[in-house]
Amino acid sequence: MIVIPFKAFALIEVDITRGNLNPLPLAVSPLSIDEQSRKSFENILKEQNIGSEISTIVENNLRTSGLFNPISKDAFLQAPDIANLKPRFEDWNLIKAQALITGKVTYVDEKLRVEFRLWDVLAAKEMMALAFTTVPNNWRRVGHIISDKVYERLTGEKGYFDTRIIYVAEEGPKTQRKKRLAIMDQDGANNKFLTLGNELVLTPRFNPTSQMVTYLSYFKNLPRVYLLDIETGTQEVVGDFPGMTFAPRFSPDGKKIIMSFAKDGKSDIYTMDLENRLVERITNHPSIDTSPSYSPNGKFIAFNSDRSGYQQIYIMRSDGSDVKRISFGNGIYGTPVWSPRGDLIAFTKLHKGKFYIGVMRTDGKGERLLTENYYQEAPSWSPNGRVLIFYRETKTNAKGEGFSAKLWSIDLTGYNERLVETQTDASDPSWSSLLSN
């Protein structure tokens, strides 16, 4: 995909520390499209008008972030084609839009060409203009990339919309759940099942640098960590361990897998180098050491261990030295996940029968609980370190009915908690890196 920036000024900005308290009203005009291009895309993509479809994607993304409040298109006074040439700012001002996104889609040489502009309505100025050319099938990604560019321009932080979520799709009764690996765009589109459900699969995690995934599969009733290439579908078992391997994650450079290996009632943390296949033991303790997660610079590992008697969070150097407990609050702590920004660790906490998703600084101080529920766990960070996605299970009634598992997301500030819609029940979400940069 080719991105050509035109020019940029610094004008309106969104205060991102405030969650959804004061979302910025903005208008996303349908992208204009000439009749011939519209017909071409309708033939290829079976979408009636991808100009307005792309603008809807942008609108939904920005709304979901909680930082923007897209204005209903019914209120728009100016036609898309004219708005993109020169907006009548007084019209947009009248409907209280502070920012305006306009654009144009054309079909050129069998490619999809999109240009878009971001306007500051009050200052009556263009803030950003970009053009993309790509294959028509990438049309949804164009919407996500526009969203990322607008988000970055207005908040000063990278976006997280051109991303995917890998998760476990669940069906069937609680006592006999059928579980399949599934992948979807961050907004729920393009859902695809990656395994058939013949064996139990758990905890898929993205490689931060490629389209590889590591996960736990009960293939042939031997729970082992696997590696899956989601482009080619090839799978392989990771390492040759005489027992269960589980809780896998990639190192930040994508070259190693870190995981637990359970033997004789003890679980320790190991790494395997994916290039030379060398296995290294990182912890050696009679306790359960699991849920390892690297710091973004690769120098440290957070994990949970019950060596104190209960599950608590520890950090150590990546060679296993200098083990330090960092969680000291009331309750038990698990699933530490290092923020991509490096300054925070997200975790699951169980205290007095309630489960919390929270964050703490890497020295364990500054604990903040973001959300409380009957059962929820396994936070995963958006690539910009702004949003956490996790799963939540419901309590069943006296007859054991009413079970469900769903994905939820919440802003780092504790605001903007949202259900992430999935075709089936879902758990164990993992957020990919930005697909484009």
Next chain:
Amino acid sequence: MILSKIYKNTLLILAACLVLTACATKKEVTTPQIEGQMQSDVYTGDDTVKYLADGVPDRVFFATNETILTTASRETLRAQAAWLRQNSSINVVLEGHADERGTREYNLALGERRANSAKDYLMTYGISSDRISVLSYGKERPVDAGSNPLAWSKNRRSVTVKAN
């Protein structure tokens, strides 16, 4: 600058969370022990129990977060050991399980540890480790779908399954 703003803002949220926690924990629900089915958190009933042979129950139960065998569990395992000695061609898989009140990955390890605590006991009664394999399901295969202490107690278990 952005960060310091986040921290300032979060103080407020932290305060809100504390209030929430206080409300939630004010009244802890203490479920009455179901007569004859649970004893100090360990399932003692036989609803879910199957038999490997006459008088040889297939499973043992554990207290929350525990992997220690109770007196009743040791009795069950001695019966299993005697049965295995009489049937020397039979191999078994010990399937370890946890309840739903724990994180998935920790529960996988906990199930493994429970099954191993049963395995160790069988071995002290003369069963060769070659005949016993261990498989943890964590919280993935509950026998009772309930969300209550009795259901959880049935699910914290190690089940001995014939492998051949």
